[in-house]
Amino acid sequence: MSGHPLTSAQILLTCGTGGVGKTTMAVVLGLAAAHAGRRVLVLTIDPARRLANALGLEAFDDAVHPVWPRPPDSAAKEGGSLDCAMLDVKRTFDRVVRQYAPSAESAEAILGNPLYQQLAGTITGSQEYMAMERLYELTETAHPYELIILDTPPTHQALDFFRAPQRMVNALTGSMLQLFVKPAAFAGKIGARLLAHSSDTLLKFFGKITGVDLLREISALIVSAVSLFDGFRERAAAVDLLLRDPRSQIVLVTTPNTEQLLDARAFLHSADSLGMHVGGIILNRVTPDFPLPASIPAPTSPIEHHVVALGVQLAAQRRADLACRDQLCANIAEAIPLWLMPAEAHEITNLEDLTRLAHLYHHE
Amino acid sequence: MFPDARLIFILGKGGVGKTVVAAAAALWRARCAEEVLLVEIETQDFGVYFHQTPLSYEGIAVAPHLTVASINAHDAFTEYATGRLGSHALYRTLFDNRFVHYFLDATPGINALMCLGKIWSMTQTSRWDRILVDLPATGHGLGFLRAPWVVTDAVPRGPLYEHGMAIRSTLHDRAQTRALIVTLCEELPVRETLDIAQALRTSVQMALGPVVANRRRPPVIPAAVHNEWGTFRQAHATDPEWRPYLDAATFALRHEARQHQQEQTLAAAFGDQLRFLPELPPSSTGLAGAMAQAMEAWQ
Numbered sequence: 194m195s196g197h198p199l200t201s202a203q204i205l206l207t208c209g210t211g212g213v214g215k216t217t218m219a220v221v222l223g224l225a226a227a228h229a230g231r232r233v234l235v236l237t238i239d240p241a242r243r244l245a246n247a248l249g250l251e252a253f254d255d256a257v258h259p260v261w262p263r264p265p266d267s268a269a270k271e272g273g274s275l276d277c278a279m280l281d282v283k284r285t286f287d288r289v290v291r292q293y294a295p296s297a298e299s300a301e302a303i304l305g306n307p308l309y310q311q312l313a314g315t316i317t318g319s320q321e322y323m324a325m326e327r328l329y330e331l332t333e334t335a336h337p338y339e340l341i342i343l344d345t346p347p348t349h350q351a352l353d354f355f356r357a358p359q360r361m362v363n364a365l366t367g368s369m370l371q372l373f374v375k376p377a378a379f380a381g382k383i384g385a386r387l388l389a390h391s392s393d394t395l396l397k398f399f400g401k402i403t404g405v406d407l408l409r410e411i412s413a414l415i416v417s418a419v420s421l422f423d424g425f426r427e428r429a430a431a432v433d434l435l436l437r438d439p440r441s442q443i444v445l446v447t448t449p450n451t452e453q454l455l456d457a458r459a460f461l462h463s464a465d466s467l468g469m470h471v472g473g474i475i476l477n478r479v480t481p482d483f484p485l486p487a488s489i490p491a492p493t494s495p496i497e498h499h500v501v502a503l504g505v506q507l508a509a510q511r512r513a514d515l516a517c518r519d520q521l522c523a524n525i526a527e528a529i530p531l532w533l534m535p536a537e538a539h540e541i542t543n544l545e546d547l548t549r550l551a552h553l554y555h556h557e
Numbered sequence: 558m559f560p561d562a563r564l565i566f567i568l569g570k571g572g573v574g575k576t577v578v579a580a581a582a583a584l585w586r587a588r589c590a591e592e593v594l595l596v597e598i599e600t601q602d603f604g605v606y607f608h609q610t611p612l613s614y615e616g617i618a619v620a621p622h623l624t625v626a627s628i629n630a631h632d633a634f635t636e637y638a639t640g641r642l643g644s645h646a647l648y649r650t651l652f653d654n655r656f657v658h659y660f661l662d663a664t665p666g667i668n669a670l671m672c673l674g675k676i677w678s679m680t681q682t683s684r685w686d687r688i689l690v691d692l693p694a695t696g697h698g699l700g701f702l703r704a705p706w707v708v709t710d711a712v713p714r715g716p717l718y719e720h721g722m723a724i725r726s727t728l729h730d731r732a733q734t735r736a737l738i739v740t741l742c743e744e745l746p747v748r749e750t751l752d753i754a755q756a757l758r759t760s761v762q763m764a765l766g767p768v769v770a771n772r773r774r775p776p777v778i779p780a781a782v783h784n785e786w787g788t789f790r791q792a793h794a795t796d797p798e799w800r801p802y803l804d805a806a807t808f809a810l811r812h813e814a815r816q817h818q819q820e821q822t823l824a825a826a827f828g829d830q831l832r833f834l835p836e837l838p839p840s841s842t843g844l845a846g847a848m849a850q851a852m853e854a855w856q
Contacts, residue, residue, distance in 0.1 A: 211571050212745060243744060307711035308664070347571070398651050399660075402638045404715020407708070411664055483805040486798050496785040499778050503809050504802035538811035 197530070198472030199226045199554065202442045204328070204341050204435070205472060209446035210456065211347030214477045217244055217541065218446045218534065219344035220260075220277070224544075224551035226340050227261055227275040234336075235260075235277045236327060237344040238320070247543050248277055255281045261544065276338075285323040293424035294417075302417040308410050309418075320346050325432045332435065442472025449476055449517035458524050471529055476518055478536040480511040559586070559855065560766040562735040564680050564688050564727070566702065569739035570749045571694035574771045578739045578834070579691040580606040581848035587623035588849065591686040594679060595625045598672050598693060598701075603627070606845040630661050630668035633675040641716060666711075669704030670721060677724045680733065699753060702728065702736075702761045728763050735766030742770055742819040751826055767855075768827045770820065772836040777809045786810075 198205060199222065207219040216237050223235040234257065248260050261275040287304060294300035303309050328343050400408050435441060445460055447453045457474070464471050485504055492498040522531060532554060541547060559582075567582070569575035580603055583595035594616060597603055604610035607619035616626035634657055639645045661668050676690055692698035705728065709721040728734050736757050740750040750768060757763045778786055790807075793799035823831050832855055837847050 212743075310711075398642070402641045402716065403660075404712060404717045406714045407664070407712040407717055410712055481808065483801040483808070485801050485805075488798075490798050490802070494785075496778070496782045496789050499782060500789070500799075500802050500806045503777065504805040507805040507809065536812075538808040 198442045198444065199340075200229060200231070202340060202440055202472055204332070204343065204438075204441040205444055206343045206345055206436070206441070207444050207446055208345050208460070209347070210453070213446045213448050213453070214534075215347065215446045216344050217547075218444070218475050218477060219342050220244065220248065220275075221534075221547055221550045222444065222554070223275045223277075223340075223342050224261060224547055225554040226342075227273040228548070228551060230273040231339045232273065232337055233275045233340045233342065234331070234338045235275065235342045235344065236280060236324075236331070237277065238280050238324065238346050243542065247541055247547060249544065250277065255279065255284055261548075263544075280320075280324055280327055282320050282323045285327050289323075289326055289425075290421065293421045299417050303414065303421070306410065306414045306417070308414050322429075326428065329428060329432050329435065437468045437470075439470050442470045444473045444475060445471065446475045446477055447521075448478045449514040451517070454517055454520055457521060461525060471525075473530040473532060474521065474525065475532045475534055476514075476521065477534045479514045479518070479533045480507060481535045482511055483507060560735045562731065562733055562764070562766065563686065564676070564690070564734045565737055565766060566690045566692055566698075566734070566763070567737045567739060568692050568698045568753055569694065570746050573739050573741050573746050575694065575739040576602050576691055577606065577844055577848060578737075578769055578771060579603075579689055580845040581852060582737070583623055583625075583687075583689050584620065584845055584849040585852045586687050586689075587620055590622060592684065593623045593687045593689065594685045595623065596676060596688065596690045597625075597627050598690070599627075599629050600693075601627055602691070606842075608842075628672055628675050630671045631657060633671035634661060634667075637671060637674055637720070666704040666707035669701040670708050670717070670724070673701070673704060673724050673728075674720055677727055680727060699756050699761065702757075702763060706760070728761070731764030734763060736761075736763050737766045738768045740768065740770055740823070741772055742816040742823070744815075744819060747819045747822055750823070754826065765827075765830060767832045768823065768830050769832045769834060770823060771834045773820075773833045774813070774816070774836050777806070777813045 205219075205222060207215050207222070209215045219235050219237060223233045227233045248258075249263065250258050250260070255278065257276045257278045259274065260277050290303050290309075291297075291300045294303060324343060324346060328341065331338075331341060443464055445457060447457045461471060483504060485508055489501060489505070490497070492501050518531070518533065525531065534550060534553065537546070541550075565582075567575055567579040569578075576597075579595065579597075583593050587593045595603060597612070601610060601612050603625050604612055607623075607625060609617055609619050609625065612625055612627035614626060614628055614632045616624040619625050635648065638652070638657075639648045642648050661671070676688065679685060679688055692701055705721040705724045709718050709725065712718055736753075738750050738753055740746045754765055754768075757765055776783070786806075790803055793803060834848060834851050837844060837851070840847075
């Protein structure tokens with residue numbers, strides 16, 4: 194690891210299971226790097242409305258929106274800036290089809306197929322694949338950013354994200370092609386002998402089950418999509434290489450609870466075996482410290498009783514959270530920074546809140 | 558109160574306790590002497606709540622009046638195709654596993670259609686008073702319910718079209734089918750719940766059953782003494798001994814206010830469809846039972 198990820202990395206991927214505050218942390222990291230003087234782009238998947246409002250954005254779309262400094266103060270900036278964009282899966286998918294199709298006609302044939310309309314949104318891994326695709330698009334074109342932060346889609350297992358594109362490509366190329374190019378090879382042994390490689394007969398029987406029209410649409414989609422597969426595969430390999438580069442680093446976002454600690458440990462292990470570089474871990478929503486005096490005030494009324502109980506309860510929660518931190522520390526290499534982010538008592542409603550959190554990175 | 562519909566789909570964002578709520582609802586209805594079938598799709602998550610692994614496609618009785626099944630697209634397709642061909646031997650001869658596996662993988666919506674078809678066929682018998690289906694966590698869950706539309710829209714003819722249309726008419730009938738959404742009183746799950754409800758109305762056309770807000774915490778300061786908090790805080794604001802306690806309480810109250818705001822959003826959107834479940838001590842074995850007991854208060 195060379196240097197602090199916020200100042201040295203070119204790509205940061207925030208990873209984590211759903212609901213840990215991943216998107217907020219992606220923006221907070223972006224602000225921290227922007228305040229340190231870098232030009233940053235944060236690419237998010239689906240930000241909460243409140244976060245979008247906090248960023249001063251009315252609507253999220255594919256386009257890049259300046260977030261900091263705000264446009265009127267742009268003259269005041271000393272190099273650092275933060276832009277945000279949201280990933281539109283369907284639109285990215287359409288763009289990929291247009292780009293890789295050998296001709297405009299075949300692109301339209303794919304885009305117009307009724308099954309494609311569903312495919313783009315429903316096939317497993319398409320969101321992850323398109324996030325990677327967008328990242329690659331960005332890195333391949335001339336852009337003004339020194340750091341791109343990709344907020345990855347929430348996954349059950351944080352690293353599923355990296356396997357998803359390959360899985361999608363495999364599902365598309367493997368299954369579709371095999372099914373229609375050599376169907377007889379997949380019939381049972383006796384069936385194959387009976388059919389004597391006559392895929393027409395096999396498809397006729399299969400059509401009895403599924404309907405011939407469905408098979409016709411599928412094969413039309415496959416015939417027109419075959420031309421895309423090589424491009425898909427090449428791109429997946431290129432993205433893979435990009436992500437293994439030491440300048441690409443993962444930031445794991447997690448919260449202090451025992452179950453997630455186990456996930457974090459598994460995550461670090463598999464990141465290592467996949468050849469990914471972990472640039473840092475954010476332990477989010479740590480209970481703040483309310484330093485209670487050594488002697489507990491003796492409650493004399495019901496309200497005093499409740500207030501004392503609350504203080505004691507939160508102190509216990511704080512201790513449990515810090516125990517989680519210690520456990521996490523014991524499991525990671527010393528070179529990997531661990532940042533603690535406090536639980537916020539109120540909604541993050543503006544850029545100032547986010548900036549306050551961003552400054553915490555520099556104080557660790 | 559629980560809807561009269563026989564078929565109930567349970568939806569929700571991951572991490573809100575959807576699966577345990579499904580298990581608890583099944584247990585509750587079975588304790589009310591309904592014949593209940595609880596279904597999960599491509600997973601074995603119910604095993605832990607009922608001490609029963611592995612679960613089977615056909616279903617295993619796990620408690621009085623309660624059967625749990627784990628269905629999957631491959632077996633559902635085999636069942637459907639055998640029915641279409643009229644012979645299991647012919648099916649086996651022609652199509653071995655790999656072929657079907659590839660077909661299911663390559664065709665958008667077909668996996669979900671097959672599973673929904675299996676569930677639909679179980680509504681066609683009088684064996685079950687109640688069928689509860691734990692759908693995959695949202696996005697996916699809605700995509701699942703969209704499958705009959707996907708297939709019938711893409712190919713408006715043939716046996717799969719007719720199969721899809723039969724499923725659609727059952728899903729669309731509010732007397733037969735309802736969706737139950739599980740959520741938490743937090744911003745993201747609430748927002749996702751509003752999105753699911755919207756999608757159910759517009760693209761799936763399924764009637765909404767109860768919306769269940771899970772893990773509701775008891776008040777930070779009980780209502781009986783809550784009005785004393787303001788004066789108490791002012792009186793002790795400069796007392797260094799009390800200060801950290803006041804800060805801690807303020808933090809907890811603000812957090813509670815946030816949750817309360819989300820509760821109001823849910824109440825405004827769902828009115829008397831909204832139900833609450835209390836936060837229960839974590840326990841993999843007793844949780845579904847304790848939650849089923851909490852559900853009795855709904856009646």
